[in-house]
Amino acid sequence: MIEPSLARDSVDNHFLQIQSIVKTYDDVVAVNDVSLDIAKGDIFALLGASGSGKSTLLRMLAGFEIPNSGKIVLDGEDIVPLPPYRRPINMMFQSYALFPHMTVEQNIAYGLKQDRMPKAMISDKVMEMLRLVHMEKYAKRKPDQLSGGQRQRVALARSLAKSPKLLLLDEPMGALDKKLRSRMQLEVVDIIERVGVTCVMVTHDQEEAMTMANRIAIMEEGRIVQAGSPRDIYEAPNSLEAAEFIGSMNLFHGVIAVDAEDHAIIESDEVNAKLYVSYGVTTAIEDKQVVFAVRPEKTKISRQQPQAAHNWCRGKVHDIAYLGGHSVYHIRLDNGKILYSFMVNSDRFADLPTWEEDIYVYWSDDSGLVLRP
């Protein structure tokens, strides 16, 4: 009874399987043995700096680059041997690549015409797509008569018109200004979710990845550093690279002093108190060097010395960046190290610590993380 649904479930969870993909250019390794499983309906973001191999991976999914080795299985079919024009995959390009000599309508219809769809069906489908992206009024316009946001909607409509199994977005907000970007992020996600298409996007902007995607893979130097939900990646980075890539992090180098089943204590020269984490850390006896990490928004500032035995340090306010909603305190510790702490400005005019004041920074036992150097 249960088995068929289990089978379906496993196909859905492995809708797109990227298996040990390697891509080299001459002697530069662009993508180094990457494997990923992407579930049906996921919006999956490949997040990395330029040159991390994320765009190469996306272009291999589209078919513009051929991997040296490895398989890409989409819905049970290996698509590596297929040329781009035979893959059930459509892409929205960073520059949108709308054909300048065609109207909005003709752009959206282009892919359908390649499939030799009957004319009446094409115009129905084009209308449906125009409605989906709220561009009915602009059907007869040429791309150069549209604004940036409108062009993006047309590009999205064009790449969704053929009802692809997989939608690829290459730096989807790269061509938009900042204000438009945050609006379009939500709008694009809304459209993708309404259509229900599985989507892989590439971006260098972590905020964009976290807003739009439900799963993120961080790429660095051709490898996947970590893959998981935005929350996993932010709150439980599995490595120093992942921790430093997303958001900011205060790091302390230290040695494990106590290694119990439900907690660990770390000694570090860089802070005044011992560091405590509320989970067990498995360590090898000969390798006790670790890095203790705590995010700036998890730390608090006080003028009084904390009573706790763990997780605090003393310093001077070195700089304050007032950002309206919150302030970023740069705190100089006794040894010269700079610590960052976010403070939410919940009161309009509170009596807050100011420049060169002696203060204490502290955090709770479950805020810290232990990472390998």
Added chain:
Amino acid sequence: MKTRLNFSGVMFWLGMAFLYLPMLSLIIYSFNESRLVTVWAGWSTKWYGELFRDEGLMNAVWRSLEVAFWSANAAVVLGVLASVALTRFGRFRGRSMLHSLVAAPLVMPDVIIGLSLLLLFVSMTDLIGWPQQRGLLTIWIAHATFCTAYATVVISSRLKELDRSYLEAAMDLGATPAKAFVQVTLPIIMPALVSAWLLSFTLSLDDVVIASFVSGPGATTLPIEVFSSVRLGVSPKINALATLIILLVSLVTLVVWWLSRRKLKRAK
């Protein structure tokens, strides 16, 4: 209102006079009554009538237009092929050699191109019996050869700056590479194709040196006809013909300017 003549104003008008005074005098003298080009004898349009009655000259005009038309066509087709090879196939073996070979006629003196083509045609006739005699066909081949160089420069510079993602987007949407090229790339670079065609057409229409090397009996193009008739003494008919050509060119330029301005306005 008094316009003050300053240095740059004077220079501007001197420059304009230098460029256009000869043409103006040519136009005026085409309405000259006298059969001597240099002597003014009152207004008349009789040389225009004479021009249209001169079969030899009119034939040369049509022949030249025909040669220019087909040379431009051939040059654009070959130019597109060469540009695609140069800009889209990456760094293949012999790429830089192809590049310099295609561009060579740009810097080669016409005399040398003409002479070498003549030698080629002569030895081809000896070896394979083709072309049987020099004529319009050989002029067409010669003109297509050197016009291709200009066409390639114009087309490849446009193709080089063209965003690759247009072609990729077309393929992504299901078009084969050949289809994508015809349906997307060619229409986008159409303005470059048009200017390459016009440039080739003009160059071919204008050429006298190469054509005189490779032409044969009964294949006198307009520039050769004009050139040889001028040596026998300039006839005012030539002035009339030149005036008509100037008129035609001005009209075409005006229409192109008007079209591009309208397009620019519409884009706004």
